[in-house]
Amino acid sequence: MSFALTRLPQTSAATGRSSTVFRATSRLPGTPSWSTGLLGFAAGLGQMPSSVSRSALQARAESSNGASSSQNGSAPDYDYDLFTIGAGSGGVRASKASADLGAKVGICELPLGRIATDTIGGVGGTCILRGCVPKKLLSYGSEFALEYRHGHNFGWEQSAPPALNWERLMANKNKELDRLNGVYRKMLRDAGIDFFEGRGQIIDQHTVEVNGKRFKVKNICIATGGKPITPPIEGAEHAIISDQILDLPKLPKKLAVVGGGYISCEQATIYNAFGSEVHVFNRTPSILGKFDKECTSFIAEQYKLAGVKIYTSCSPEKLAKQPDGRITIEAKYEDGKQISVEDFDYVLMATGRKPNTKGIGLEKVGVELDDKGGVKVDEYSRSVSVPNVFAIGDVTNRIPLTPVARMEGSLLGAHLFGDEPDEAKPDYEGVPSVVFSTPQMATVGLSEEDAIEKFKDVDVYTSTFRPMKNSMADEELKALTKLVVDAKTDKVLGIHMVGPEAAEIMQGLAAALKVGITKKQLDGTVGIHPTSAEEFVTMRKPARRIRNKEKVKAAA
Numbered sequence: 001m002s003f004a005l006t007r008l009p010q011t012s013a014a015t016g017r018s019s020t021v022f023r024a025t026s027r028l029p030g031t032p033s034w035s036t037g038l039l040g041f042a043a044g045l046g047q048m049p050s051s052v053s054r055s056a057l058q059a060r061a062e063s064s065n066g067a068s069s070s071q072n073g074s075a076p077d078y079d080y081d082l083f084t085i086g087a088g089s090g091g092v093r094a095s096k097a098s099a100d101l102g103a104k105v106g107i108c109e110l111p112l113g114r115i116a117t118d119t120i121g122g123v124g125g126t127c128i129l130r131g132c133v134p135k136k137l138l139s140y141g142s143e144f145a146l147e148y149r150h151g152h153n154f155g156w157e158q159s160a161p162p163a164l165n166w167e168r169l170m171a172n173k174n175k176e177l178d179r180l181n182g183v184y185r186k187m188l189r190d191a192g193i194d195f196f197e198g199r200g201q202i203i204d205q206h207t208v209e210v211n212g213k214r215f216k217v218k219n220i221c222i223a224t225g226g227k228p229i230t231p232p233i234e235g236a237e238h239a240i241i242s243d244q245i246l247d248l249p250k251l252p253k254k255l256a257v258v259g260g261g262y263i264s265c266e267q268a269t270i271y272n273a274f275g276s277e278v279h280v281f282n283r284t285p286s287i288l289g290k291f292d293k294e295c296t297s298f299i300a301e302q303y304k305l306a307g308v309k310i311y312t313s314c315s316p317e318k319l320a321k322q323p324d325g326r327i328t329i330e331a332k333y334e335d336g337k338q339i340s341v342e343d344f345d346y347v348l349m350a351t352g353r354k355p356n357t358k359g360i361g362l363e364k365v366g367v368e369l370d371d372k373g374g375v376k377v378d379e380y381s382r383s384v385s386v387p388n389v390f391a392i393g394d395v396t397n398r399i400p401l402t403p404v405a406r407m408e409g410s411l412l413g414a415h416l417f418g419d420e421p422d423e424a425k426p427d428y429e430g431v432p433s434v435v436f437s438t439p440q441m442a443t444v445g446l447s448e449e450d451a452i453e454k455f456k457d458v459d460v461y462t463s464t465f466r467p468m469k470n471s472m473a474d475e476e477l478k479a480l481t482k483l484v485v486d487a488k489t490d491k492v493l494g495i496h497m498v499g500p501e502a503a504e505i506m507q508g509l510a511a512a513l514k515v516g517i518t519k520k521q522l523d524g525t526v527g528i529h530p531t532s533a534e535e536f537v538t539m540r541k542p543a544r545r546i547r548n549k550e551k552v553k554a555a556a
């Protein structure tokens with residue numbers, strides 16, 4: 001006979017709320033060692049430790065960080081083994097991973113709203129409510145414009161030009177966000193996590209307060225995400241931020257976007273496809289400056305072909321409200337030339353985000369921050385200055401992407417309450433990312449520039465083509481596929497694509513890169529025809545060979 005863990009309801013003395021604890025019960029040989037509820041762990045956490053047993057949990061309970069709640073029914077020292085501040089991508093995942101491993105977990109989040117403030121947020125966080133999800137829904141919406149246009153050459157007759165009902169789009173988008181907020185709240189409930197709606201504040205190293213209620217907590221997880229940075233230019237108060245561009249009351253006739261990063265490129269092309277006249281002001285010579293240069297100059301050409309107006313090396317210096325309520329931008333090029341562009345319905349500031357670390361009591365307990373205000377953590381997401389405080393996601397200023405926040409959350413749970421705490425380290429190698437613009441840009445591994453810097457001898461394979469559908473549709477937009485290969489080992493170092501479905505194509509290639517695929521192995525993979533993706537297994541001749549950082553041979 002061995003032990004199984006059974007969820008039992010318990011009322012917390014400190015909170016007065018019912019919650020869930022695990023109690024060991026005997027079970028017959030041959031029955032599963034985890035209850036159905038705990039099997040949900042696999043779905044929620046994404047990775048199951050090699051073995052998780054009651055004895056291991058008890059051992060961890062006695063260790064400095066492990067679950068301390070009453071698995072044997074005795075009174076706990078703390079109300080919670082883990083209390084998470086912020087229920088976004090990272091906070092929800094860390095809490096669920098920990099609860100699934102037997103920890104008693106509390107989490108707090110601000111009340112739900114569309115635009116985040118110090119008092120408004122919502123379970124699901126940025127990704128679900130004002131990031132990835134609404135952005136992707138609007139992107140889907142905008143793609144219909146292209147589809148309607150392309151349909152003509154594929155035989156479709158339209159009796160009248162398609163008309164966009166903006167109110168319906170916004171209402172349905174918001175309905176979907178509310179549904180997902182409900183799904184996330186239910187996920188917390190089902191995992192036995194105590195949820196508190198309100199602003200979380202650290203009072204001391206083992207006390208967290210929400211709405212005047214104080215909880216004794218063993219470990220604290222800071223998962224408060226980030227917030228937009230707005231440059232201090234004159235008239236900046238007339239601009240909007242990304243929360244607002246995802247929930248506009250009307251479709252702008254003319255939109256300005258300041259910045260040339262992810263948010264700028266995504267929103268510029270979404271609104272361009274919807275029919276707005278879009279102007280992008282970018283202070284550096286190229287947009288998406290952190291990515292592979294060939295890809296970014298290629299994608300900038302595609303944006304221009306699609307109708308987006310891009311001003312490079314050009315910084316807005318003043319926003320002025322016109323008498324008719326619209327906005328004029330005064331901007332200056334790097335060479336000193338000045339321009340003034342009028343009649344913008346909205347100006348979106350997409351000039352980066354910063355960690356959200358103010359006003360939560362971090363300074364009271366001495367949590368050290370980096371020079372950008374992010375919580376400084378070690379490889380296990382533990383604060384470098386306060387050992388029972390952990391931080392995950394955008395608030396740590398590592399890689400501000402949802403899957404990264406989730407990875408950090410999963411592994412925090414595994415580190416604190418799992419069987420193999422030392423193994424539970426996030427791995428930042430080969431994190432893929434996508435700019436969900438039209439066209440999309442997807443990338444994993446090194447850019448050509450970084451690969452040359454690091455490996456010196458590099459072969460670069462590229463293919464530029466008009467996707468089959470675009471050709472018949474008389475659509476000028478082209479696609480680019482690119483491989484960056486270590487010439488010494490044949491290992492693929494970077495994979496890049498600009499074009500339709502790049503995001504969907506890149507996920508599988510990211511797995512291949514992660515396990516160290518070579519160019520020869522890619523060449524030996526049979527393509528799927530007819531697709532754009534097959535370019536990745538059919539590019540045979542390098543476009544460039546670089547040896548000792550110098551280009552030695554042009555393409556034949």
Ligand SMILES: Cc1cc2nc3c(=O)[nH]c(=O)nc-3n(C[C@H](O)[C@H](O)[C@H](O)COP(=O)(O)OP(=O)(O)OC[C@H]3O[C@@H](n4cnc5c(N)ncnc54)[C@H](O)[C@@H]3O)c2cc1C
Nearest residue numbers: 086088089090121125126127131200225393394400401402
């Ligand atoms: C417009 C936009 C589009 C994006 N698109 C993508 C994309 O396509 N793919 C991708 O991978 N990433 C995307 N991201 C990034 C992604 O949204 C973030 O990396 C991710 O949400 C980070 O998760 P997090 O848990 O760290 O923080 P968040 O999701 O921001 O969650 C933090 C939560 O903490 C709450 N909070 C803050 N302070 C307190 C407090 N004191 N008490 C209680 N609660 C508090 C907030 O209300 C918030 O809900 C996008 C971001 C933006 C802005």
Ligand SMILES: NC(=O)c1ccc[n+]([C@@H]2O[C@H](COP(=O)([O-])OP(=O)(O)OC[C@H]3O[C@@H](n4cnc5c(N)ncnc54)[C@H](O)[C@@H]3O)[C@@H](O)[C@H]2O)c1
Nearest residue numbers: 231259260261262263264283350351352353400434435436
């Ligand atoms: N598809 C995705 O995965 C996705 C989408 C959106 C956001 N995100 C995440 O959110 C983060 C924030 O996005 P973002 O686009 O705001 O940031 P970003 O860092 O991608 O881009 C910021 C841009 O603003 C410019 N900029 C900064 N200060 C400026 C100033 N004073 N004047 C003019 N331009 C200025 C920068 O040069 C840069 O082009 C990203 O880093 C990304 O991790 C991801």
